[in-house]
Amino acid sequence: MAGPVTLSDVAREAGVSLATASRAINGSANRVVRADLRERVLAAAAKLRYSPDANAQAMARGRTTSIGLVVHDIADPFFSSIAAGVTRAADRAGLQVTLTSTQHDPSREAGLVDLLKRQRARAVVIAGGRMDDEDANADLRTALDDYRAGGGSVALIGQPVLGVDTVVVDNARGAADLARALHGRGYRSFAVLGGPEQHLTARERREAFRDALAELGTTIPDAWILTGAFTHEGGEDAMRALLRGDDRPQVVFAVNDVMALGALTAARDVGVRVPDDIALAGFDDISTLRDVVPGLTTVRVPLVDIGIAATELALADPSDDVRLTHVPTQVVLRESTPGI
Amino acid sequence: MAGPVTLSDVAREAGVSLATASRAINGSANRVVRADLRERVLAAAAKLRYSPDANAQAMARGRTTSIGLVVHDIADPFFSSIAAGVTRAADRAGLQVTLTSTQHDPSREAGLVDLLKRQRARAVVIAGGRMDDEDANADLRTALDDYRAGGGSVALIGQPVLGVDTVVVDNARGAADLARALHGRGYRSFAVLGGPEQHLTARERREAFRDALAELGTTIPDAWILTGAFTHEGGEDAMRALLRGDDRPQVVFAVNDVMALGALTAARDVGVRVPDDIALAGFDDISTLRDVVPGLTTVRVPLVDIGIAATELALADPSDDVRLTHVPTQVVLRESTPGI
DNA sequence: CTGAGTCAGGATACCGCTTTCCCGAGCGTC
């Protein structure tokens, strides 16, 4: 694999010892190499097109330059935006990011963390909300403990349920704000496409939305709080089910944008127009969707910044207590909820 | 970084030699470990929660288990879809993917390849079309030659201009098909938001579209072939410029979906409705956009499959001649071009 | 009963680098 040119080759070419070559190229701490020797070494390295073996360096130094990222699906704009933040922050810190994906299976997270532990990744960032599934969480927790015992550090994006540093999205606040904003636009009957029962992010959004409305005196009937997958298809199915009913709410709140999009498809399929026949809101403010027509009312979550924040958290000096970075959300009203 | 538990610890715990422990855990080739010993070793490993150091293994074995991916922007759905394909294929092959991003600066590609070379990545996949920029291409070419001299293999996604295995998207065919389809729907005056002058993918789409129309007897005036960035903003700016003119085409073809979206924004800003006032088509069929309203006419490019194909190409046995994998594209007509 | 083969463990030589540790050389000092 190595273009057989090693540091020894460079040293020989330059007529110096291996140690000197290493010091010249790396600029070792508290050790100076005479200028002419350094020149010779650098010249030799350039001539031979030497490139240090990062694995060997990692091994010798006892630490790598890579950070791991765990997502559920990199093609999902939610995760890819976070990934953009992570790569940017890693880049700034001179690190590489190893991308791993569960392919939508949360139970694989623990295995991926183990994998990243083998790589001795310096830090790992786990994106995507937690589930209320003690088994899976327990697995992940041991994997993480294990990883941290080995000197790695971790940052989570989602709910602070694993005892590690976490970037917490203020889902409840966002959902409540959205509820109030919609109420303010005159809507009085609501349905929620609520995602998976156990999905904590979905749950937070769902419940905060309902509670905020309740405070305003508007109750969402249980039948209009639907569960389903956190995906496009999940939104589509739930919307279809909803529209099969005799009655119909004025607004549908899908707990994420991708689901909202699925809902849009379902509505269109059965000839229900958005927003004329029914209004629709999502959550996340996926940037690719910002300019679609009708503009989707949603709650902005600064995903790229979250990726950056998580990376910085993971890279920060280890601390004894669990650190939480809260990120605010912001309601964005668009044409999909024009009001009554 | 290492949870100090090493293979030696396991060997000691199990009361066997380092070599035996290694063989028991790895199942070395043409070498058998007696069953009871292997059990002992495995038990010791489990007890100590041993996890092999991938770096050390890579070093000893002389090859890593990582493959590199170079994208321009992972948040762009074009690249994230490809990345999904790459991770999937890598996963199947038991490899990890190291994600690197140029952050939109093509001249950084060469540097990223160098970086991946240091990591001794087994293969690298470079996503995103080439530019007609001999300097940048030359840099990249030397970086790649260098990398391959070191035993790595490479696959490119885009134009086969670098003398390496390439997954070639049939842009010209797709654009021509689109042109014919639109002509078939009765449109006779066209404008093209053509992306960067030197961007080969943009150029292929632009020129094939124009040429196909020419064959049908419809000429696009030069003033209506606009250049600009390959981004949302690029599409927006170009569309704005276009709409400032006195005259207006019946259809606007943006050479990718993200630009088309930008164009949509621009149109909406100045009060021009799509498709009532002007029709719009894109290219790529970004999956997140499949259900937006109005549905965007576009050309489907199987991005995930392309990522898979590129990975497989990069991982295939090295061959002397340059291999090209052609992937077809398919026109998808939607409401944004209802026809005249 | 002996010599030629297996067979499977253990010792050990790397892999490519970083980082002690050791040392000789040049220097300032009283």
Add this chain to the structure above:
DNA sequence: GACGCTCGGGAAAGCGGTATCCTGACTCAG
């Protein structure tokens, strides 16, 4: 002018594994 320093180069010891080589125990055949 001998002594204690600092300075910088080189030898060598790892880092955590893998793979080669060696060796003793057994098997099997003549």
